[in-house]
Amino acid sequence: MKNLLNTYKEDKKNNFKYLLKYKNFNIDCSKLIYNNSEWINYAKQNRLLYYNSTINTKCSEIYKRGFGTVNGTSNIEKKYSLAYARNIYNNYEIVELLLLAQYSKNNHYCYAVDSKYPDLYKKMIQLEKCLPNVYVTKKQFDFQSNGKFTSIGHYECMKLLLKKKWDYMFLLQMDDIVIKTNRQILEILEAINFSLDMAFTNEKLAIKKRVNFTLTWTYKDLNIFLKDDIRRNNHEIINKSIIFYKGLVPSGMKRETINYIVNKINITTYLNQLNSDLYGHDELTWQTLLTDDILNIPKNIPKKCVFIYYPRSTYLSRKVIWGKSKCSTNMIYHTICTWGVESLKNINKYTEIHGYRFKDSQDYGALKCWVNYMYQRNNFLNHENPNLWYYYNLPQSVFERKRQSNDYESINLCKL
DSSP, X not given: OGGGOOOOOOOTTOOOOOEEEETTEEXXXXXXXXXXXXXXXXXXXXXXXXXXXOOOOOHHHHIIIIITSOOXXXXXXXXXXXXXXXXXXXXXXXXXXXXXXXXXXTSEEEEEEBTTOHHHHHHHHHHHHXXXXXXXXXXXXXXXXXXXXXXXXXXXXXXXXXXXXXXXXXXXXXXOEEOSOHXXXXXXXXXXXXXXXXXXXXXXXXXXXXXXXXXXXXXXHHTOBOTTOGGGGOHHHHTSBOOOOEEOSOEEEEHHHHHHHHHTBOOHHHHHHHOSSSTTGGGTHHHHHHTOTTXXXXXXXXXXXXXXXXXXXXXXXXXXXXXXXXXXXXXXXXXEEOBOTTTHHHHTTOOSSEEEXXXXXXXXXXXXXXXXHHHHHHHTSOOOOOOHHHHHTSHHHHHXXXXXXXXXXXXXXXXX
């Protein structure tokens, strides 16, 4: 237990340096990270927006941009491997930057590419050739802002990644960016016993607007059980309808959970029926499956205990700042705060693993600064210990320890 008593602190030996040069001005990213108010004000007045550039995708050039000098040699990084499934669209350069911020040779990265961006797909295929742990699904999908094809894209990556060796998978969207180092993520996951990480919100009215209830949602009509599954012949079970739960898309799941979803049940009809033009249906996909007491997927949550063991405040996969009141940039898009140079000094304080979001059309410089900061932290700077005692005591962590100790009496009562 002693190894869980580390507290977060900035390592004074860390010496992050990165000068962002653009035309007739420079931005010292280290000054922004370490809260130099003069530099922050200067950067605010000179925001760098993304400019179209021709990026060389030869392997030798990709390696020069940082991928040829990655380390990841800590003991815990040798012990565990992570997998990432991400749906992408638009700009290759941004995708590569997001990968650089989190890249480790020990991990596996799968991408499903929007069919509307053939040039992006072509460049991702080239990236796949250069980096042996980067994979691109053969199928492309017409991703829509309402969530259409989001879950199907992730499912395609799940199937591909199960052919590789890893321990825990994160599902991410285009703009999710890592805010913890690879080593920190693994230490956090170990502290919470690699429990499921998923957001849940109690919004019954929203669910009614996001599911086509003119379709049938019984287990029988969803054809969800395989031929040799005894539940398939239980009429009391198969004639029941699945009950929907809502949350956010980014999630973390153990390999055994992903394997069960892909190989032990059949969710094809479920995914296809849910994949409608109704806004936000992708926020129901995995929450519904992982709270289903009948499906009983490994690491699932008893339906009646969802908001006790998984309160919204302890969700780790994505940090979001909602509304203007706490938005230091005053840049709001769809009620969500967009991060900028003003945000950089605070991101280290967040307990979440990924953040949402920087937008290159509003502050590309801030994105570049953060990516290079994470790249250096992952590979060259001294390790900063996360507050593992905090993570160890999260309700989802307590729940997972109860499950591992077979304390089902306590779980049945939803006790912490």
